Amino acid sequence: MGSDEQRESRLVGGSPACRQAGTLLGPAMSFIDFWAEGSFLKRVTAFTVKELQPGDWLSWLERHIHIVKVRGSNPLSPIYMKSMAGLDLKTQLGNLIRLQALDTEIYGLRQEKEIKPAEIKVLDEEFEAKKQHLAELEKNLLDVQKQRKEKELELATKEESVKKLQGQLYQLKTNKEYQAMLQQIGDAKADGSVIEDKILELFNAADAAKAEIEAEKQKLQEEEKVFKAKKGVVEARIKEIESQITEIEAKRGQILPLIDPKIMAQYERILGSRDGLAIVSVKSNSCLGCNMFVPAQVINLIKMYENIITCEVCNRILYIEDEAA
Numbered sequence: 001m002g003s004d005e006q007r008e009s010r011l012v013g014g015s016p017a018c019r020q021a022g023t024l025l026g027p028a029m030s031f032i033d034f035w036a037e038g039s040f041l042k043r044v045t046a047f048t049v050k051e052l053q054p055g056d057w058l059s060w061l062e063r064h065i066h067i068v069k070v071r072g073s074n075p076l077s078p079i080y081m082k083s084m085a086g087l088d089l090k091t092q093l094g095n096l097i098r099l100q101a102l103d104t105e106i107y108g109l110r111q112e113k114e115i116k117p118a119e120i121k122v123l124d125e126e127f128e129a130k131k132q133h134l135a136e137l138e139k140n141l142l143d144v145q146k147q148r149k150e151k152e153l154e155l156a157t158k159e160e161s162v163k164k165l166q167g168q169l170y171q172l173k174t175n176k177e178y179q180a181m182l183q184q185i186g187d188a189k190a191d192g193s194v195i196e197d198k199i200l201e202l203f204n205a206a207d208a209a210k211a212e213i214e215a216e217k218q219k220l221q222e223e224e225k226v227f228k229a230k231k232g233v234v235e236a237r238i239k240e241i242e243s244q245i246t247e248i249e250a251k252r253g254q255i256l257p258l259i260d261p262k263i264m265a266q267y268e269r270i271l272g273s274r275d276g277l278a279i280v281s282v283k284s285n286s287c288l289g290c291n292m293f294v295p296a297q298v299i300n301l302i303k304m305y306e307n308i309i310t311c312e313v314c315n316r317i318l319y320i321e322d323e324a325a
């Protein structure tokens with residue numbers, strides 16, 4: 001009586017989900033039976049084997065069954081969740097602990113996912129800065145080319161004035177005027193020569209700038225590959241986290257029906273306000289949630305399993321390590 005084998009053998013009828021829920025309930029409930037009548041009537045109930053006499057379980061069932069209406073289904077179809085309220089508190093705490101383990105995983109994954117957009121932003125900005133450097137080099141080249149054109153114009157003007165002065169040379173009357181003009185032409189030619197040197201310098205600068213741009217473009221292509229690969233890794237991890245969360249949430253969904261909705265609401269409330277940690281154990285008179293002292297009277301209350309006991313400091317649900325699980 002009460003062995004798992006016996007329990008399993010009575011888990012007949014009902015949907016696979018109902019049977020799974022039955023096996024999940026654990027030894028605290030010695031016996032769970034589900035059965036279905038047609039496709040509408042699925043009743044779920046739970047009772048202890050010690051109260052069960054061979055042959056009279058059906059009449060026992062009649063008295064203890066809870067039928068709850070399920071939205072959208074036939075009036076007689078129940079949800080088995082309601083009957084779970086019949087689970088003793090110790091068992092429900094054990095289920096809460098299993099739930100917390102899953103929620104801790106989900107919390108960690110969500111935290112990790114939350115910082116991913118910032119990681120992508122940093123990568124984007126780094127790559128943008130590299131592109132910006134290339135843009136600066138290109139602007140610099142344009143500046144050099146513009147300066148060269150200006151110098152070329154300046155040189156043309158100088159050459160024009162030399163020609164003009166040379167044309168005037170033969171109209172001069174005196175040797176003194178002639179010598180002065182020659183001096184002027186000489187100065188203009190010297191100026192032109194300085195401009196020519198500058199133009200050559202700018203040609204060289206443009207060549208160097210073009211080479212630098214070419215090298216930078218090549219480098220940027222490589223950088224882009226690295227950037228896209230890094231970004232891909234982050235994006236893939238986000239997808240992976242999402243699917244891991246979905247998986248854990250499915251496991252979570254199997255435990256949920258095994259906890260009283262009121263307890264569940266309290267748990268969820270603490271979970272939301274206490275960094276994803278709602279139920280913690282007490283060790284050496286300390287709450288493992290906040291490390292504060294837990295008085296012996298409180299520990300006694302926990303061991304009574306009559307009410308949910310919470311930490312007076314951090315408000316988390318408390319359990320004793322070896323007692324509930």
Ligand SMILES: [Zn+2]
Nearest residue numbers: 287290311314
């Ligand atoms: Zn605490």
